[in-house]
Amino acid sequence: MFKAELSNPNILKTSFEAISAIVDEIQFQTDSEGLRLDALDRGHITFLHLDLKASLFDEYICDEPEKINIDTDEFMKVLKRSKSDDRVLLSLDEGNLIITFEGQAKRTFKIRLIDMEYEPATPPAIEYPTEFSIPFDLFKNSINDIDIYSDKVSLSVDSEKFKAFATGEFGEVNIEFIHGESVKEEASSVFSLEKISEMLKADKFSDNVTLSIGNDMPLTLSLKMISEEGELRFLLAPRIEN
């Protein structure tokens, strides 16, 4: 039996704004610890991991592990119909994920479970020279600034500053932010702006974003709830010199 209840739909909604922009299908894996998913996009450019711990839910029952395969667009269409103060219940029957919104009315939606084309990837462990946190809004604004000039961004960090830089045909933009964190090495890599923007669609998950950057290494971008009961993490392959 699987049953999970949330006091509002916002974490699921904001997570799937990003997830549905990146992958077509996902497999939720549930057990007594909580609900998680790992997914890799078709081009193998972005990997994502969502972890929602059992304690995040108002009620959580999972007496045996389940694998729930769904189409992300179909799930997002349903989540978009939620109101921000609706209670959300997730459960299963033979062949369906059942999503119930309880507010002024009780609304029950069923989404057919699908066969997955691919087994979900296991999250890779990457050793990074740097890790630091910056405000989510600052990062999102930087990406919007960069968008004036280019479709790619150079992200770098040193002991003092986080920097975002882009150059284009008509000019360039340089953003600097004193991060106030303990970063001992310098690192810099270039990333697709479009791919970063997809991740930042999860704009209500966390006030801060934790970034790990290396030299020509993937970007790790992690959104964590203050309570540490939920994390949405992405890995993005860099653009590199040919």
Next chain:
Amino acid sequence: KEKQSSLDAFF
């Protein structure tokens, strides 16, 4: 001169 890499090397 520059291209999008993939994550394949990390799995």
